[in-house]
Amino acid sequence: MPLRFAERADEAYSFPLTIGHLLDAALTTSGDQEIVYRDQLRFTYRELRQRIGRLASLLSDLGADEGMTIGVMDWDSHRYLEAYFAIPMMGAVLQTVNVRLSPQQIAYTLNHASAEILLVHRDFFPLIDAILPALPGVKAIVAIMDGTDGPLPAYAKGEYEALSAAASPDFPFRDFDENAIATTFYTTGTTGNPKGVAFSHRQLVLHTLACNAPFGVTRQRGLGVEDVYMPLTPMFHVHAWGVPYIATMLGLKQVYPGRYEPGMILKLRAQEGVSFSHCVPTILQMLLAGADQTGADLSDWFMIIGGAALTPALYREARRKGMELVAGYGMSETAPTLSIARRRRGEEAGLEADATTLTMAGVPVPLVSARIVGEGMADRPADGEARGELVIRAPWLTQSYTGDPEASQALWRGGWLHTQDVASIDAQGHIQIRDRLKDVIKTGGEWICSLSIEELIAGVEGVAEVAVIGVPDARWGERPIAVAVARPDSAPTLEAVNAPLERAVETGRISRYALLDRLELVEAMPRTSVGKVDKKALRARFAIPAAEMAMAVKA
Ligand code: AMP
Numbered sequence: 001m002p003l004r005f006a007e008r009a010d011e012a013y014s015f016p017l018t019i020g021h022l023l024d025a026a027l028t029t030s031g032d033q034e035i036v037y038r039d040q041l042r043f044t045y046r047e048l049r050q051r052i053g054r055l056a057s058l059l060s061d062l063g064a065d066e067g068m069t070i071g072v073m074d075w076d077s078h079r080y081l082e083a084y085f086a087i088p089m090m091g092a093v094l095q096t097v098n099v100r101l102s103p104q105q106i107a108y109t110l111n112h113a114s115a116e117i118l119l120v121h122r123d124f125f126p127l128i129d130a131i132l133p134a135l136p137g138v139k140a141i142v143a144i145m146d147g148t149d150g151p152l153p154a155y156a157k158g159e160y161e162a163l164s165a166a167a168s169p170d171f172p173f174r175d176f177d178e179n180a181i182a183t184t185f186y187t188t189g190t191t192g193n194p195k196g197v198a199f200s201h202r203q204l205v206l207h208t209l210a211c212n213a214p215f216g217v218t219r220q221r222g223l224g225v226e227d228v229y230m231p232l233t234p235m236f237h238v239h240a241w242g243v244p245y246i247a248t249m250l251g252l253k254q255v256y257p258g259r260y261e262p263g264m265i266l267k268l269r270a271q272e273g274v275s276f277s278h279c280v281p282t283i284l285q286m287l288l289a290g291a292d293q294t295g296a297d298l299s300d301w302f303m304i305i306g307g308a309a310l311t312p313a314l315y316r317e318a319r320r321k322g323m324e325l326v327a328g329y330g331m332s333e334t335a336p337t338l339s340i341a342r343r344r345r346g347e348e349a350g351l352e353a354d355a356t357t358l359t360m361a362g363v364p365v366p367l368v369s370a371r372i373v374g375e376g377m378a379d380r381p382a383d384g385e386a387r388g389e390l391v392i393r394a395p396w397l398t399q400s401y402t403g404d405p406e407a408s409q410a411l412w413r414g415g416w417l418h419t420q421d422v423a424s425i426d427a428q429g430h431i432q433i434r435d436r437l438k439d440v441i442k443t444g445g446e447w448i449c450s451l452s453i454e455e456l457i458a459g460v461e462g463v464a465e466v467a468v469i470g471v472p473d474a475r476w477g478e479r480p481i482a483v484a485v486a487r488p489d490s491a492p493t494l495e496a497v498n499a500p501l502e503r504a505v506e507t508g509r510i511s512r513y514a515l516l517d518r519l520e521l522v523e524a525m526p527r528t529s530v531g532k533v534d535k536k537a538l539r540a541r542f543a544i545p546a547a548e549m550a551m552a553v554k555a
Helices: 019-029 045-061 078-089 103-112 122-134 160-166 201-217 238-250 262-272 281-294 312-320 351-357 405-411 450-457 494-506 535-542 546-554
Strands: 034-037 041-044 069-073 093-096 115-121 140-144 156-159 181-187 195-200 253-256 276-279 302-305 324-330 337-340 369-373 388-393 417-425 431-436 440-443 446-449 463-473 477-486 518-521
Touching: 019 045, 019 078, 019 201, 019 238, 034 045, 034 078, 041 045, 045 078, 045 160, 069 078, 069 122, 078 093, 078 238, 078 253, 103 115, 103 122, 103 181, 115 122, 122 140, 140 160, 156 160, 181 201, 195 201, 201 238, 201 337, 238 253, 238 276, 238 324, 253 262, 262 281, 276 281, 281 302, 281 312, 312 324, 312 351, 369 417, 405 417, 440 463, 440 477, 446 450, 450 463, 450 477, 450 494, 463 535, 477 494, 477 535, 494 518
Parallel strands: 034 253, 069 093, 069 115, 093 181, 115 140, 140 156, 276 302, 302 324, 477 518
Antiparallel strands: 034 041, 181 195, 324 337, 369 388, 388 417, 417 431, 440 446, 463 477
C-alpha cells in the first residue's frame, strides 16, 4: 500500500514553518509588550512589526531581493532583532557577521557568502574603510549611527533610523518554501578559512519550538510571560543561541544592551527587571566582578551558560550572589542548542549537587538524538563513565559547510553530525564533555585555530618544533600557549615567538586573541602511536592546577 495523505480543501492554508510565523501569536497576545534598547529607545511589539516591514522596504529600495545575502555588523540591539526577522521574511539570507574575526577573515566571509548589502554600526567604519576595496560584491551599505549625529561615511546610502522612518511599514511579505535558507555565518575550523554554515526557516522554527520546552522545565518557575529577556551572547554568534526567536515567539519583554559594558548591563538589569539571560563563562565572570565593585543585586537572575564549560567554582560564586544557572551545550553547526542541564530525577536541590549536575552539558533537548561512539562508530555504554565522540541528529543541524564538500563529508560521516567533542553520557541522558578532538582553542567564547598559529611560528629562529595548545584560564576559559623544542644552542623567547603573530595581527590576518600568553620549552615533543604530537599530553602537563584556577576565579 502507498502512504496515505489527508484530503485538503481547495483553500486549506498550507502552513510553512517560516520565521515570520513566530510573530503571529505574539502580535495577538503581546502587542503592547516592550522592546528596550539601552537607555535610548523603547517600543512595542506592534511597532516592532512595523519596523520589520520598514527594514524590508528600505532593503528592497536598495535592491534587496529573495536569495540575496545581507550582512549585519552590529552589537546586540533592536536593529539586530529587526534584521533577524525582516531579512529572512523577505526570502533573503541574513549573514550575522562575526566582527571578532580578523579583518581579512571578515572580508573572506562576506565574499564567500556573496553579501551584497551591509548594515554596519559606526564602531566598524574603520574596519569597512580597510576592507571595502576587497569587497567588490557589496552594492550598498547602511550606516548605523546609534544615536550620534556624526557625518556618514561617503560609502553609506543613508542612516539606519532615518531610512527606516522614511520607509513603508507595509512590505508585501509572501509565503515561500520553509526549506529556503534564512541565515548564514562562519565558524573557525581546524584548518584554512572560516567555514560557512546555513540554516533554513524550518530548522530555525523547529529549534525555537524545541528549545523553548527545556528552558521552561529545567527550573521550578519556567520561562514565562513575566520573564524579561536580555541576551548577553553576541547576536552574531549562532543567532544569540536562538533565544531572541524564542523570546519574541512568547511575546516577552526584551532588553538589548548594545556593546557589552558591565555598568550598562547591570543598570538595565535593575531598571528593566531583567530575569532571563544567557552568556559564556567569561561574561558571567565580568558581571560578577562588576557586581562586586558596585554592590549590584544579581539575585534571581536566571542564566544559561554555554559556549564553554561552566566550572563548579564559577557556578558556586554566582549562586552565592543569588543567581540561578544551568549549563547548555551546542555548536555553530547545530543552530546551536543540543542540550541543557537539569537535575537528575529524584536529586535534591542543593549547592553541591547542583554544582555538579547543573554544570554538566545537560540532557538532549526534544528531537535531539545523542550517541557517544568509539572506533567504527560503535556505541559506548551510557554509564556516565565510558567516553566517546558525541555524534548527533536533530532537525536543525547544518547540512554542509558551504562550498566545502570534503569538510562537509567529514562532519556528516556515517549519517551523524560529528561534534568532535569527547563526552560521557549516563542512563538519564546527562552528557558530560570530557575532551575535544578538534585542534582549536576557545578563549572568551572565540575560536583560535592552533594550526595556523603554529604555521606562523614555525619560521622563528631557534624553534625546531612547536605546538600551540589551549590551557584552562580562570578568566577566558582557555588561553593559547606555545610549547617548543629549541634548536641546539638556542633559547627562543616568548617575545620572539609572538613577533610574527603581532605582525599577522597588524595586517589583519589573525585576531589579537591569538597572541600567546606563555612559551614552554621541552626537550622533545610527546608523540601519539601514529607519530603525531600528543597535544592531550601537553595540555595535561602545562595546565594550571584546578586549585589555582579556583583561587583565580575568587580573586
Ligand atoms: P561554537 O561552534 O563556537 O558554538 O563552539 C562549539 C564548541 O564549544 C563545542 O563543540 C564544545 O567544544 C564547546 N562547548 C560549547 N558548550 C560547551 C559546554 N557547555 N561545555 C563544554 N564545552 C562546550
